[in-house]
Amino acid sequence: MSFENVAIEKCPSYDYEVVKEALDKVLADIDALDFVKPGMRIGIKTNLVAAMAPDKSVTTHPVLLKRLCEKLLEMGASVVIGDSPGGLYTPMFLQNVYKTCGLETMVKELDPTGEKLKLNDDYSIHNGEFLDAVSIKTFIYTGWLDNVDAIINFSKLKTHAMMGMSCAVKNMFGTIPGATKPEYHMRFPEEHAFANIMVDLNEFFKPKLYVVDAVDGMEGNGPTAGEKRHIGAVLASAKPYALDMVCAELIGMGYADVATLIVANERGLGPKDFSEVTVVGSCPVSEIKVADFKRATIHQSITFEGKGIQGALTSAVLKLAYTTKPQVKVKECIGCRKCADTCPAKAITMVDGGKNKIPQIDRSKCIKCFCCQEFCPKGAMKVHYNLLGRFANRINHV
Ligand code: SF4
Numbered sequence: 023m024s025f026e027n028v029a030i031e032k033c034p035s036y037d038y039e040v041v042k043e044a045l046d047k048v049l050a051d052i053d054a055l056d057f058v059k060p061g062m063r064i065g066i067k068t069n070l071v072a073a074m075a076p077d078k079s080v081t082t083h084p085v086l087l088k089r090l091c092e093k094l095l096e097m098g099a100s101v102v103i104g105d106s107p108g109g110l111y112t113p114m115f116l117q118n119v120y121k122t123c124g125l126e127t128m129v130k131e132l133d134p135t136g137e138k139l140k141l142n143d144d145y146s147i148h149n150g151e152f153l154d155a156v157s158i159k160t161f162i163y164t165g166w167l168d169n170v171d172a173i174i175n176f177s178k179l180k181t182h183a184m185m186g187m188s189c190a191v192k193n194m195f196g197t198i199p200g201a202t203k204p205e206y207h208m209r210f211p212e213e214h215a216f217a218n219i220m221v222d223l224n225e226f227f228k229p230k231l232y233v234v235d236a237v238d239g240m241e242g243n244g245p246t247a248g249e250k251r252h253i254g255a256v257l258a259s260a261k262p263y264a265l266d267m268v269c270a271e272l273i274g275m276g277y278a279d280v281a282t283l284i285v286a287n288e289r290g291l292g293p294k295d296f297s298e299v300t301v302v303g304s305c306p307v308s309e310i311k312v313a314d315f316k317r318a319t320i321h322q323s324i325t326f327e328g329k330g331i332q333g334a335l336t337s338a339v340l341k342l343a344y345t346t347k348p349q350v351k352v353k354e355c356i357g358c359r360k361c362a363d364t365c366p367a368k369a370i371t372m373v374d375g376g377k378n379k380i381p382q383i384d385r386s387k388c389i390k391c392f393c394c395q396e397f398c399p400k401g402a403m404k405v406h407y408n409l410l411g412r413f414a415n416r417i418n419h420v
Pocket residue numbers: 348361364365366367368369370383387388389390391392393394395
């Protein structure tokens with residue numbers, strides 16, 4: 023694979039035959055699947071930001087995913103498709119997302135047995151440590167990504183109110199469990215630091231390949247509240263920052279408009295100008311470019327700090343609202359003490375709860391890793407949100 027190259031091909035619609043021709047070409051342009059070997063387990067980190075139908079242009083289109091899966095299965099690999107949208111990272115929540123986004127039907131059609139192709143059903147949460155990170159040296163992430171041999175990032179080209187653009191690099195924020203995302207927004211409210219999280223995640227997980235659904239994108243107030251806009255392309259590359267530079271050019275944006283491009287360049291990882299990228303494919307970017315693509319009307323950092331008494335009050339309320347914490351539902355607790363035994367911070371003590379012992383959490387020690395929730399066999403340890411946090415968690419940020 024040529025690591026400098028970004029491939030682009032026209033793809034005028036989501037008709038299967040059209041998609042097949044375009045995706046096959048764009049992958050062949052850079053020998054993108056050369057790394058795939060028989061028996062490999064490939065994880066496709068797609069964009070499933072919200073339970074919305076494919077024609078809303080919010081999530082990666084299932085027909086594109088279908089063609090990629092077909093190719094991987096033909097090469098003897100097995101495939102698992104996953105993401106963590108905003109909201110709870112639980113089977114019930116995700117199954118609704120899979121169904122609404124058109125993936126359940128697609129996967130059943132391709133592999134009715136589920137032996138070689140499936141939607142992620144591993145909801146474990148793992149601890150990550152990345153000493154080279156700029157923003158997040160330790161973090162928690164969705165554990166299914168540890169059980170694959172290689173990751174393919176399949177994103178959707180959209181505007182983004184905070185980052186300017188949501189595409190290949192931003193898509194990796196979906197490796198953070200949904201309930202934890204608002205906490206990262208709270209800890210890193212300024213766009214530069216937040217963009218560094220995206221770059222940290224790309225450098226930590228290092229997907230082997232990035233593919234972009236730019237057939238229909240989203241303009242205006244993306245990533246979920248904008249309008250569908252036809253672009254008519256698919257793109258692929260092993261280099262996420264070069265790929266995002268080409269995607270930005272495609273929708274009339276540049277380096278200065280996209281926070282993740284600025285940060286990647288500062289870290290010596292990405293280009294500063296479209297002219298630095300080698301683009302391959304059957305037609306030049308200028309032939310597909312949508313120069314009047316509408317940008318987000320709100321492009322700003324999410325700030326939790328305010329001026330004066332009113333600002334301080336607003337800041338305090340927002341911080342409170344976005345804070346999540348583990349909380350035991352006493353009625354469902356059987357006193358097994360698995361939460362206490364697995365708590366890495368030793369923040370849980372079992373205390374008398376009437377019919378059995380129940381966990382008591384020392385909030386000053388709790389690091390909010392949510393291992394207690396993960397390991398509770400009865401689902402008695404819940405993620406607790408304040409009222410505004412519950413509402414905010416529905417407004418997704420990928
Ligand atoms: S969330 Fe807090 S109480 Fe639960 S396991 Fe982690 S540190 Fe312990």
